[in-house]
Amino acid sequence: MYPHRGKATVSINNQTDIDFANVRILLVDDEPFIRKLIARLLFDNGFKQVTDAENGLKAIKAIKQSKLKFDFIICDLEMPEVSGLEFLKIIRKTPELNSVDTPVIILTGHSD
Secondary structure, three states: OOOOOOOOEEEEOOOEEEEHHHOEEEEEOOOHHHHHHHHHHHHHOOOOEEEEEOOHHHHHHHHHHOOOOOOEEEEEOOOOOOOHHHHHHHHHHOHHHOOOOOOEEEEOOOOO
């Protein structure tokens, strides 16, 4: 978990204020630099509850150990041990992980 800073909110359709500081994010990437970069971008935009994992297996462990459900997951496509797609399949097929309907953003550094 990374340290908290200020409070940021956004109005969607002029109806709802979302406090980004309360949005729980799981960030999964095998490259430490990329994890730090994305985490910094999230923090600078008001997201304060970011948990990171270096691969799919550690992400599954983080989900199991978390007392609260993650609001969304950002995941690298290609990682050792368990790839992003394998991780996605596991969390979608395993109801006890409580992530069957959690939004997932898959990232890749490959252009092809």
